[in-house]
Amino acid sequence: MAGKRQQKGQDTATRILDAAERLVQVRGFNGFSYADVAAELEITKASLHYHFAGKAELGEALIERYATRFGEALTQIETSPIDAAAKLDAYAKLYADVLRAKRMCLCGMLAAEYRTLPKPMQNAVIRFFDENEAWLEAVLVQGQGEGSLAFAGSASDAARMIVSALEGAMLVSRPYADPARFQATAERLFASLSSSSALAPSR
Amino acid sequence: MAGKRQQKGQDTATRILDAAERLVQVRGFNGFSYADVAAELEITKASLHYHFAGKAELGEALIERYATRFGEALTQIETSPIDAAAKLDAYAKLYADVLRAKRMCLCGMLAAEYRTLPKPMQNAVIRFFDENEAWLEAVLVQGQGEGSLAFAGSASDAARMIVSALEGAMLVSRPYADPARFQATAERLFASLSSSSALAPSR
DNA sequence: GTCTATAGGCAGATAGAC
DNA sequence: GTCTATCTGCCTATAGAC
Numbered sequence: 001m002a003g004k005r006q007q008k009g010q011d012t013a014t015r016i017l018d019a020a021e022r023l024v025q026v027r028g029f030n031g032f033s034y035a036d037v038a039a040e041l042e043i044t045k046a047s048l049h050y051h052f053a054g055k056a057e058l059g060e061a062l063i064e065r066y067a068t069r070f071g072e073a074l075t076q077i078e079t080s081p082i083d084a085a086a087k088l089d090a091y092a093k094l095y096a097d098v099l100r101a102k103r104m105c106l107c108g109m110l111a112a113e114y115r116t117l118p119k120p121m122q123n124a125v126i127r128f129f130d131e132n133e134a135w136l137e138a139v140l141v142q143g144q145g146e147g148s149l150a151f152a153g154s155a156s157d158a159a160r161m162i163v164s165a166l167e168g169a170m171l172v173s174r175p176y177a178d179p180a181r182f183q184a185t186a187e188r189l190f191a192s193l194s195s196s197s198a199l200a201p202s203r
Numbered sequence: 204m205a206g207k208r209q210q211k212g213q214d215t216a217t218r219i220l221d222a223a224e225r226l227v228q229v230r231g232f233n234g235f236s237y238a239d240v241a242a243e244l245e246i247t248k249a250s251l252h253y254h255f256a257g258k259a260e261l262g263e264a265l266i267e268r269y270a271t272r273f274g275e276a277l278t279q280i281e282t283s284p285i286d287a288a289a290k291l292d293a294y295a296k297l298y299a300d301v302l303r304a305k306r307m308c309l310c311g312m313l314a315a316e317y318r319t320l321p322k323p324m325q326n327a328v329i330r331f332f333d334e335n336e337a338w339l340e341a342v343l344v345q346g347q348g349e350g351s352l353a354f355a356g357s358a359s360d361a362a363r364m365i366v367s368a369l370e371g372a373m374l375v376s377r378p379y380a381d382p383a384r385f386q387a388t389a390e391r392l393f394a395s396l397s398s399s400s401a402l403a404p405s406r
Numbered sequence: 407g408t409c410t411a412t413a414g415g416c417a418g419a420t421a422g423a424c
Numbered sequence: 425g426t427c428t429a430t431c432t433g434c435c436t437a438t439a440g441a442c
Binding site for chain 4: 236237238248249252256257258
C-alpha cells in the first residue's frame with residue numbers, strides 16, 4: 001500500500017482518509033457519502049471500495065488515525081519541559097486549531113451520532129475519550145504536586161470536566177463561526193483550575 | 204388542525220413532532236427519515252407531507268416548539284422564590300432530564316450537524332443558544348448582586364461557559380450511557396461559581 | 407386527513423474489464 | 425488500482441382517489 005510517492009505526496013488511501021475526515025468533521029458521518037469523497041479526489045466510487053471495503057471500515061480507519069495523531073500530540077506535550085498549567089493550555093490549543101479549520105472534533109461529532117454508528121466505531125469513540133481523560137488526569141496530578149494547579153475533588157472528575165467543557169465549547173462555537181467564543185470559554189475554564197486564581201480573582 | 208381530541212390525546216401534527224423530536228435527539232437530523240416517523244405512527248409517508256410540507260419545514264417546527272418549551276421552563280425557574288445558585292441547579296436539571304431519556308439536547312445535536320441544515324433551521328438554532336445565554340446572564344447578575352454566586356469576568360462570558368460545559372457534558376456522557384457522568388460535571392461546574400467555593404479569595 | 411402509486415434521485419455496494 | 429456498468433434499496437416528494 002505504501003509505494004512510491006505521488007504528485008501530492010500521498011497515496012490514495014491517505015487522500016481518501018483526508019477527504020473523509022474533513023467531511024465527517026464538517027458534516028457528520030451521516031452527512032457525507034462515498035460520492036462526496038470520490039468527487040473530491042476525482043476518482044470513482046468503485047475505486048474507494050478497493051481501499052476501504054465499506055463506509056463502516058472507512059469510519060473505523062478514520063477514528064484510529066485520528067486517535068493515533070491525537071495521542072502523539074499528547075505525548076509531545078507531556079514530554080515538554082513546561083509546568084502542568086502550560087500543558088493544559090497546549091491541550092486546549094489542539095482543540096482551538098481544529099475549530100479554526102471550521103471543524104468539529106472528529107470524536108465529538110461521532111459522539112452526537114453515536115447511536116447510529118456500527119459497533120466497532122462506537123468502541124473506538126469511547127477509547128478516544130478514555131485516553132484523553134487518562135492523559136489529563138496525569139497532568140492534573142502532576143500540576144497538583146508541583147503547585148501549578150489547584151482543584152477540588154478527584155483528578156479523574158476534573159479531567160472529565162475539561163473534556164466535556166472543551167468539546168461543548170467547540171460544539172456551540174461552530175454555529176457562530178467565532179473562534180474567540182471558544183477561546184473565552186477555554187480561558188475561563190483553566191482560570192478556575194490555575195493555582196494563581198486562588199489568589200486573585202482577575203485572570 | 205386543532206379538532207377534537209383523539210385517542211392518545213394528541214392531534215396528528217403533535218404526534219409527528221413528538222416522534223420526530225425523539226428521533227432527532229437520538230439519531231440526528233440526518234439520521235432519520237419520514238419513513239421512520241411514519242412507521243412509528245402507523246401512517247404513510249404521504250400523510251406526513253399533509254402536515255409538514257417537507258423535512259426542512261418539519262425541522263423548523265421542531266426547533267420552534269423545543270425552544271418555546273424550554274423558554275417556558277426558564278420562565279418558571281426565573282419566577283421561583285429561590286436564589287440564583289438554586290436557579291442554576293434547576294437549569295442543569297433540565298439538561299439532566301433530557302439525558303436521562305437517553306437523548307441529546309435537540310439544539311446541541313443540530314449544532315453538530317449545523318453545516319448540513321437549511322438556513323431557517325440554522326437561524327433557529329442560533330436563537331436557541333442566544334436565549335439560553337441571555338437568561339443565564341440575568342441569573343448570574345442576580346446571583347452576584349445577592350451574593351449567592353461569585354465569578355470573574357463578565358456575566359455574559361460566564362453564561363456562555365455554562366451552556367458550553369453542559370452541552371459538552373451531555374455530548375460526552377451519552378456514549379457512556381452514564382447519567383452520573385453528567386451529574387459530576389455539572390456539580391463541579393457550579394461549585395466553581397458558588398460563592399461558598401470562594402474560600403479565601405475572589406472578591 | 408389518509409391512502410395507493412409512483413416519480414426521480416442518491417445511497418452503499420458489487421462484478422468484471424482493463 | 426481504477427474504470428464502466430449495474431443492482432438493490434431507501435430517500436424526499438407529488439398526484440390524485442377516497
